[in-house]
Amino acid sequence: VATTPDFVTYPSDVAVADAVCHDRWVEVTWTDRRSSRFHHLWLRDNCPCPSCVAQITREQTFEILAVPAGLTPDAVERTRVGDLFVRWPDGHESIYDTGWLRDHVYDRADPHTRSSTRSTPRTSWDSSSFSAPPTFDATAVMTRDDALHDWLVALSTFGCTRVRGLPDDPDVVGELAARIGVVRHTNFGVLWDVKSEPDPITNANTSLRLPPHVDLPTREYQPGVQFLHCLVNDATGGDSVLVDGLRVAEIVKAESPAHFRTLTTVPWNWANRSRTSDYRWSSPLIVLDGHGEMSEIRVGNWLRAPLVDVGFDRVEEAYEAYRHLFEVTYRKDLVVQFRLVSGDCMVFDNRRVLHARTGFDPNSGPRFLRGCYSEREEVESRLRVLKRAGQDGSTHS
Ligand SMILES: [Fe+2]
Numbered sequence: 001v002a003t004t005p006d007f008v009t010y011p012s013d014v015a016v017a018d019a020v021c022h023d024r025w026v027e028v029t030w031t032d033r034r035s036s037r038f039h040h041l042w043l044r045d046n047c048p049c050p051s052c053v054a055q056i057t058r059e060q061t062f063e064i065l066a067v068p069a070g071l072t073p074d075a076v077e078r079t080r081v082g083d084l085f086v087r088w089p090d091g092h093e094s095i096y097d098t099g100w101l102r103d104h105v106y107d108r109a110d111p112h113t114r115s116s117t118r119s120t121p122r123t124s125w126d127s128s129s130f131s132a133p134p135t136f137d138a139t140a141v142m143t144r145d146d147a148l149h150d151w152l153v154a155l156s157t158f159g160c161t162r163v164r165g166l167p168d169d170p171d172v173v174g175e176l177a178a179r180i181g182v183v184r185h186t187n188f189g190v191l192w193d194v195k196s197e198p199d200p201i202t203n204a205n206t207s208l209r210l211p212p213h214v215d216l217p218t219r220e221y222q223p224g225v226q227f228l229h230c231l232v233n234d235a236t237g238g239d240s241v242l243v244d245g246l247r248v249a250e251i252v253k254a255e256s257p258a259h260f261r262t263l264t265t266v267p268w269n270w271a272n273r274s275r276t277s278d279y280r281w282s283s284p285l286i287v288l289d290g291h292g293e294m295s296e297i298r299v300g301n302w303l304r305a306p307l308v309d310v311g312f313d314r315v316e317e318a319y320e321a322y323r324h325l326f327e328v329t330y331r332k333d334l335v336v337q338f339r340l341v342s343g344d345c346m347v348f349d350n351r352r353v354l355h356a357r358t359g360f361d362p363n364s365g366p367r368f369l370r371g372c373y374s375e376r377e378e379v380e381s382r383l384r385v386l387k388r389a390g391q392d393g394s395t396h397s
Pocket of ligand 1: 204213214215355
C-alpha cells in the first residue's frame with residue numbers, strides 16, 4: 001500500500017514529534033522543534049489510503065462532499081515511526097507519511113517563500129553576469145541524466161542556455177527538445193527554418209535586424225521554451241542577442257512604478273499577418289502571477305497590432321510606458337551579444353528572455369538555423385522526474 005498520494009518518495013531527517021488537535025486544525029510539532037498547523041478538512045482531503053486514492057493511478061477518489069464542512073478528528077497521534085495518525089468520527093483512519101507532510105507544510109508567515117510549480121528560484125541577469133549563455137555539452141545532455149539535470153536547472157534559473165556540439169543534422173534540434181518532453185507544434189511546423197528567403201512569411205526569414213522580441217506573442221499562450229540550432233553561420237553579421245525580460249521588468253518597476261502599473265494592466269494587441277492564418281491576442285506587456293511576480297513578458301515589434309482594446313483615455317499612457325520598456329531592452333548593460341557557431345543550440349525561456357539578432361549580409365555566406373518550441377512545464381516535469389530518480393546529485397533515491 002502506498003504511503004503517499006503520489007509517486008514521489010520523501011526522505012526526511014525530520015519526523016513528527018507530537019500532534020495536538022485544536023478546534024479547527026491539528027498542530028504538529030516536528031523533531032527539529034518547528035511546528036506546523038494543518039486544517040482538519042485539508043488533512044481529510046489529503047488522506048492517502050486506498051479508499052481515498054486509487055492505488056494504480058495515485059489519483060484521488062475521495063470527494064470533499066463526502067464529509068461535513070465542520071469535520072473534526074476523534075483522535076490525533078504520532079505513530080511509532082513518526083508519521084501522523086488521524087481517526088475521523090466515521091471511523092475512517094488516515095496516516096500521513098512524515099516526509100510527505102513536512103514537504104507539504106503550508107503554514108508559514110510568507111507563503112511566497114516557496115513555489116510549488118518552479119523547481120528553482122529565478123536569478124535575473126545582465127551583461128555583467130556572463131558574455132554568453134551558460135553552456136552545456138550536447139553529447140552529455142543527450143546521453144547522461146545528471147548532465148540533463150544540470151542543464152535544465154540552468155534553464156529554469158537563468159531562462160537561457162547554450163548547448164554546444166550538436167551534430168550537423170537539421171532534425172537534431174527536435175531530438176534535443178524531446179529529451180526534455182513534448183515538442184510544440186505551431187503553424188510554422190514542428191521544426192522550422194530560420195534563413196533568408198525570397199518569399200518569407202516572417203521577418204525572421206529575411207536578413208533584417210530583429211529587435212528584441214519573444215516568439216508568437218500573437219498567441220494566447222506563448223511557447224515557454226525556444227530552441228535555435230545553428231547549422232551554419234558564415235554570413236557577415238547575424239550575431240545573437242539575449243536580454244533578460246525579468247531584469248527589464250525589475251528596472252522599469254524601479255524607475256517608474258506608474259509605467260510598471262500601466263504595462264501590467266493595459267492590454268496591447270497582437271496579430272499574425274499571413275495569407276493562411278490569422279492569430280490574434282491581446283494582453284498586457286508584462287503579466288504578473290498571483291504573487292505579483294512577472295510570469296511573462298510580451299515584446300515583438302513586428303507582431304504588434306494597432307492598439308485598440310485600451311480605451312481612448314489610456315493610449316498616451318500606454319505609449320509612454322511601452323517606450324520606457326522598449327528602451328530598457330536596448331540598454332548596453334543588459335544585452336548579451338554572442339555568435340552562434342555550427343553545432344550550437346540556444347535554448348531559452350521564450351516567455352521571459354527576449355532574443356534579437358543583428359542584421360546580416362545574405363550574399364556574404366550561408367546562415368541557417370533550425371528551431372522548435374516546447375513549454376516551461378516540460379522542463380519542470382522532467383526536472384522532478386530526474387529528482388525522483390536521484391539524478392539531481394542527491395544521495396537518496
Ligand atoms: Fe524569434
